[in-house]
Each structure stands twice: as structure tokens, then as C-alpha cells.
Amino acid sequence: MKVSFKDLGLVNTREMFAKAVKGGYAIPAFNFNNMEQLQAIVQACAETKSPVILQVSKGARNYANQTLLRYMAQGAVEYAKELGWKRPQIVLHLDHGDSYELCKSCVDFGFSSVMIDGSALPYDENVALTRKVVNYAHKHDVTVEAELGVLAGVEDEVSSEVSHYTKPEEVIDFVKKTKCDSLAISIGTSHGAYKFKPEQCTRDPKTGRLVPPPLAFDVLKAIEKKLPGFPIVLHGSSSVPQEYVDIINANGGKLPDAVGIPEEQLRKAAKSAVCKINIDSDSRLAMTAAIRQHFAEYPGHFDPRQYLKPAREEMKKMYEHKILNVLGSNGKAR
Ligand SMILES: [Zn+2]
Numbered sequence: 077m078k079v080s081f082k083d084l085g086l087v088n089t090r091e092m093f094a095k096a097v098k099g100g101y102a103i104p105a106f107n108f109n110n111m112e113q114l115q116a117i118v119q120a121c122a123e124t125k126s127p128v129i130l131q132v133s134k135g136a137r138n139y140a141n142q143t144l145l146r147y148m149a150q151g152a153v154e155y156a157k158e159l160g161w162k163r164p165q166i167v168l169h170l171d172h173g174d175s176y177e178l179c180k181s182c183v184d185f186g187f188s189s190v191m192i193d194g195s196a197l198p199y200d201e202n203v204a205l206t207r208k209v210v211n212y213a214h215k216h217d218v219t220v221e222a223e224l225g226v227l228a229g230v231e232d233e234v235s236s237e238v239s240h241y242t243k244p245e246e247v248i249d250f251v252k253k254t255k256c257d258s259l260a261i262s263i264g265t266s267h268g269a270y271k272f273k274p275e276q277c278t279r280d281p282k283t284g285r286l287v288p289p290p291l292a293f294d295v296l297k298a299i300e301k302k303l304p305g306f307p308i309v310l311h312g313s314s315s316v317p318q319e320y321v322d323i324i325n326a327n328g329g330k331l332p333d334a335v336g337i338p339e340e341q342l343r344k345a346a347k348s349a350v351c352k353i354n355i356d357s358d359s360r361l362a363m364t365a366a367i368r369q370h371f372a373e374y375p376g377h378f379d380p381r382q383y384l385k386p387a388r389e390e391m392k393k394m395y396e397h398k399i400l401n402v403l404g405s406n407g408k409a410r
Pocket of ligand 1: 172267312354
């Protein structure tokens with residue numbers, strides 16, 4: 077049975093992005109695949125009145141079950157209202173759809189937005205696949221994110237050895253031909269908790285920490301010039317907070333040289349046409365750090381609520397921090 081996202085109380089990204097580009101802020105796109113993560117996201121967004129994109133990757137869909145995810149998203153809307161958020165603006169988005177069939181299935185299942193990632197394909201095939209998805213999605217008022225340029229790193233089943241920055245000279249043609257609603261670009265962000273190899277980085281002489289290479293803001297600027305006001309998306313934009321890495325490593329974990337995108341660079345990006353910033357790894361790190369610390373302090377605990385509660389609190393703190401201090405999306409959905 078087909079379900080429209082509108083019946084679930086969800087919204088698509090059209091109006092949300094238009095406002096964000098104009099207002100110089102970015103919408104958080106947080107991945108989720110379990111209840112505690114979703115609770116933390118909804119609590120953080122309801123308290124800060126931030127619009128939000130709930131993202132589900134193909135892997136998460138397989139992990140959590142698509143029917144359950146749909147009702148969880150519907151539940152998120154109702155829960156947000158219960159928390160006093162009168163008009164929650166929540167998007168349910170497919171992250172890195174890799175086929176027309178998957179995107180169609182998500183549209184039919186109540187997603188309000190889908191990404192078709194044809195970035196690994198030759199240009200013309202990416203155009204054709206994206207166009208096909210857009211044709212179907214737009215019939216159901218579902219918005220479509222496409223991708224041009226290849227990110228390095230690993231996120232679920234997306235992996236690439238090399239990073240190819242988006243070519244600004246291609247964007248006008250691509251958007252015109254595909255009619256996509258937003259475009260993920262490659263300017264040096266990367267998936268996962270190991271975004272850069274130590275040899276790509278410099279070291280801070282004081283702290284000994286890795287300092288990653290800066291994002292290619294010149295490429296972003298050139299794209300903005302070609303497509304004024306068009307919504308741009310950044311994937312792989314976790315900051316990999318070193319305090320979480322330290323807690324994990326101090327409590328039996330092993331994450332050597334995990335490094336992310338510095339928040340001041342994301343802050344700068346959020347003020348531009350970048351209107352959606354994807355954050356996944358930071359939530360995983362917050363959860364793992366809290367759980368590892370809890371087990372170190374309470375080795376006798378075995379009720380999952382005992383360690384998932386502090387994990388949820390830590391994730392919520394992290395989400396709020398991103399909304400208030402990095403993206404500037406607070407107060408934009410009252
Ligand atoms: Zn991604």
C-alpha cells in the first residue's frame with residue numbers, strides 16, 4: 077500500500093531549503109537507525125525549534141526495517157508536538173539511494189525526500205538516472221537530492237578511493253537536465269570518522285592533534301556563482317570531536333588518528349548556499365563514548381536502559397550544539 081508523506085505529518089525540503097539559503101543557515105541532516113538516536117534528535121530539535129532532516133541510508137533501512145522506520149518518523153512528528161513544538165518541520169530522507177527502484181520504493185513508503193547518488197557513474201548516466209528519479213518523485217511532491225563529484229571515505233556501502241571535486245562548469249547543465257531540487261557537491265568533506273590520512277594533515281605543535289586540509293571554498297564559490305540561490309548539500313561533515321575520541325580510547329576503545337571537519341569551516345559553509353549538512357559519525361561517537369564510559373564506571377550494569385540513557389543524553393547535547401553553534405538553524409521552525 078502506498079503512503080504519502082503528507083499523511084505522516086512530514087514535509088519535503090523545498091520551502092525549508094529556500095528559507096535556509098536566504099537566511100544564511102543550514103538544516104541539520106542527522107542519520108538515525110534506532111529509537112534512542114531518534115529521541116535525542118527530536119528532543120534537541122523541539123527544544124531549539126530547528127527544522128530537521130531525518131536520514132536513513134540503505135544500510136539503516138536494512139538494519140531497522142523500512143516499515144518500522146516509517147512509523148518511527150511518523151512517531152517523531154507526534155512526539156515533537158507532545159514536546160510543545162507546534163508545527164514540527166521534519167523530513168524523512170533517503171540517504172545515498174543507489175537505484176531508481178530503491179528511490180521509488182521510498183517515495184511509495186512515505187519518505188518526503190530522496191537522494192539518488194549517481195556520482196560514481198559516467199556523467200550522462202548520472203543525468204539519466206537522476207532525471208528518472210526526479211520524474212517519479214515530483215509526481216508525489218517528493219524532493220530529490222542528486223550528487224556531482226565524488227567524496228573520499230566510507231559510509232555504509234558508499235566507498236571511494238579518491239576524491240574528485242565537483243566541476244563548477246558542469247553544475248548548470250546537470251541541474252537543468254535533471255531538475256533535481258538540491259545538489260550534493262564534493263569540496264573536500266569525506267565520510268566516516270577517518271576523513272583524512274595523517275599524511276594529508278599537519279600536526280598542531282601544541283596538542284599533537286592532526287589538523288585536516290581546508291575545504292575547497294573556491295570550488296563552492298564558483299558553484300554558487302553558476303547557480304545563485306540553488307540549495308547545496310555537504311555530506312561527510314562530522315567534526316569527530318576529539319573529546320569523544322579521547323573518552324573512547326581511554327575506556328578500551330581504539331580509534332587512532334580519527335579526524336573530521338573543523339566546526340569553524342562548517343560554520344562558514346552554513347552561511348553560504350550550503351543549506352543541508354550531513355552529520356552521522358559524531359552521533360555514533362557520542363553514543364559510543366557515553367556507553368564505554370558508563371561501562372568503565374559501572375561494570376555490573378546490564379540493563380540497556382542504564383547505559384543507553386546517558387548515551388541518549390550525550391547525543392542530544394551534541395545535536396543541540398550543532399544546531400546552535402554550527403548550523404544556526406535554531407528558531408527557524410516555530
Ligand atoms: Zn553521504
